[in-house]
Amino acid sequence: MINNKQHNINKNGHRIFFILILCLFGFCLVQAMQAPRKKHKKRPKGERVYLLHADELRYDMFGRNPDAQIVKGKVSFMHQGGHLTCDSAYFYQGTNSVKAFGHVHYRQGDTLSLTCERAEYDGMMQMMHARRNVVLHHRRQTLKTDSLDFDRLYNMANFFDGGTLIDGKDRLVSDWGEYHTETREAKFVFNVKLRSGKDVVTTDTLYYDVPTSTAHMVGPSKIVSGSSVVHTADGYYDTKTDKAKLFGRSTLVDKDKSITGDSLYYVKNGESTGYGNVVYVDKKNKNSLTCNYLRYNEKTGMGFATKRPVAIDYSQKDTLWMHSDTMRIYTFNINTDSVYRKVHAYPHVRAFRNDMQAICDSLVFNSKDSCMTMYKDPVIWNANRQMLGEEIRAYMADSTIRFAHVIGQALSIEQMPDSVHYNQITSSEMKSYFEKGEMKMTEAIGNVQTVYYMTNDKDSSLVGLNYLETDTMRMYLGAARKLDKIWTNKFTSTMYPITQVPPAKYKLPNFAWFEDLRPKDKNDIFVWRGKSSGTELKSIKRHEAPLQSLKKESLKKDKEKAEAETASGKTDKEASKTAPKKTVRAASRKISKVAPKVTKKNKRK
Incomplete structure (x- = not known):
């Protein structure tokens, strides 16, 4: 009996110990479940790939694919809302994957469609590897490549053997790239070329936002638009409106003219704006303009420059430097043979050239007659x-x-x-x-x-x-x-x-x-020194001929008085006595018009 009791005690002790171990394991499991998890998406392992249809199905137990179901003829698979069709396939039910061949067509919803010649689909990882003549259609975008990996979990397509994205009139080509079907954003790397109508963008790295048709260029880039060429290292280009926002010391070149600035806002055939150390150069006419703010409209030919603008002319042996607070340009009869421009500089104009210096309050240059006019106390110096x-x-x-x-x-x-x-x-x-x-x-x-x-x-x-x-x-x-x-x-x-x-x-x-107002060098044009009070030219009024005027009221009164005197039968002589001296002649003229003419016939009567 004693041995049986001891045996039962030992048996119960083992059970208690086993239960404690289970409780401890459960406690650790709960702690592990409560530990913070990473926010990466976890690939589901639940649903399997289903074979919907095949004209022929067989096994090759002793061939190269003993684990595969070989299906042929109008093959159709379904997996988590995705539909895959092909001519033939190897279906690996154990690994939940498919190798498809011939006229492979994958559809996901009503917005995404992918075609290729062969593909491998992993249902566990939700990853498709499409090869040869791959065409991905997503909404109105089309991506063409020869090798593409489509990740269903992250809605991202990667190509790495050269690809082309077509978005309306925009056509993007690069060696490597990725396209997100959810955000509709694309990234292109290596030998990137964007063609939008007649405009061509070449760069090394480009981010393209499909909903806004905006391209972000990173690294040395070039935009060619007709005769205009843009060089930038950080720029945004809107292919719909042909607008460009350029940063990182960009340059716009149009034939013999160029604009460089820390930031440039360019609109094709419209208004362009430059900020920060802007430099405009006209190689043909050998002149340039520097400022910190420049605005110019190609359609109207209107321009505006301020914040320390300096016009530089180096067409002669000696360079001319001119500065004012503000400069404006006006173009007349633009895009015609009779086009001409006017440049206004005001106020505080100062100019320096080794052989000539000048100051004035405002200046106007007219290209029609090549005349430069200086206003308000202009002074010019030449040698002594x-x-x-x-x-x-x-x-x-x-x-x-x-x-x-x-x-x-x-x-x-x-x-x-x-x-x-x-x-x-x-x-x-x-x-x-x-x-x-x-x-x-x-x-x-x-x-x-x-x-x-x-x-x-x-x-x-x-x-x-x-x-x-x-x-x-x-x-x-x-x-x-x-x-x-x-x-x-x-x-x-x-x-x-x-x-x-x-x-x-x-x-x-x-x-x-x-002499104290005279600019000393090209840097002295920024320091304004005007005439002191009392030394300015005094305005002289021009002599005008004296003008005489007749008041309407006095004429009306004279006419009424003359008519009254005529009606009362007074003679011209009597009327002249009563009328004022200043209006005698006028009244007599009016009476002669009103009174009947006296003839010999009338006198006899």
Whole structure:
């Protein structure tokens, strides 16, 4: 009995120990189930691949595929909503996979269709490997390649042996790529080429968003659109609207013209905008423009530049630099033979060239007559000469000045070598004629006054001062811009020895020398220095002929009074006595029109 009891106790102890082990295992299992899991999709292993139909089915137990069911003739499979048809197949029921051959056609819903010559489908991994003449249709997109792997779990198709995506007018080609059927986004890598109508994009890596038809280019890329070529390393291109957003120091080239900027917004045949260190270059006309903001419309020919704009002209031996706060361009009769443009620069215009400097408040250049007009206190310097007036017009020929016209309060000053004395000419207007950029003749018209210092030919010392007044004067210049001869009509002149010049005659009444305002170099054009208060040109009102006007009310009263006097039988003589002196003649004229003519016949009656 004792042995039986001990045996039962041992038996019960083993059971308790076994139950404890089971409880401990269950507790660990619960803890494992409660542990955080990764968010990766888990491939289901439940549903199997079903063979729906085949004209012929057989086994080859001693062949190469003993585990396969060999099916032929209108073969059809179904797996989780996907339908696969082919001419023949190996069906591996144990591994839940299929090898399909001949006219393979896979359909998923009503939006996706895939055709190829052969394919392998793994039902456990939900992965299809399609080979040879693969065509994937998804909505309105078509992907053509020779090797494609389609992952049903992640809705992603990968091709790696060259592929073409067709989206309406867009055609994308690359060596490798992937296409997401759920988000309809595509990625293309290596030798990528996008053709959209006549536009061609070439790059190394491209992301394409199908719903918006937007291509994102990464790495060195090029967009060719007609005669325009875009170079960028980071750009977005909308194939529907032909809009491009370019970043990373991009460049737009159109024949001989180019625009480079940190950011460019380009619209084909529309408005383009550049931000950040924008550089515009016209190689044909040899000029350029730099600024931090540029806007230009190809359809209207309207342009706008601001934020430190600088126009640069290097068509001559010396480069011209011009700066203003704002620059605008207007195009007239665009796309015609009579096209011409106007460029407006304002305010605070400053220009520098080694042989010429200028300042003014505003400037207008008209390509129709090649005229550059400077407004509001313009000043021009050339070597030791200064010219100013109310308005200065410079007419160009191939970027070379041929004629200059100073209008209103014209003043020309030449500083002598001693930097103390000045040759001066003032008049109502001045005209200067140039030949190959060299001044040949200057004409001063209207109220001409001159102060001219005569020098000794041997040592160039000052001999005397000649003060002259006339109506018109012409000065002809020879080689090295030396005065050759002077022509003038009737004049009055006074010669003063240099030691006997009255203090009031050294300078003309309107003398002004603005050396401190003169730009020193190309960097000095950004520092505006205007005329100080009181040194600006004073506006002079033009003389107008006095005009007389008759008031309508007084004429009406005179007419009524004349008619009343005629009706009462008064004579012209009596009416003239009672009428005001200022209206006698007018009233008499009106009475003669109203009163009947007196003839001999009437007198007899």
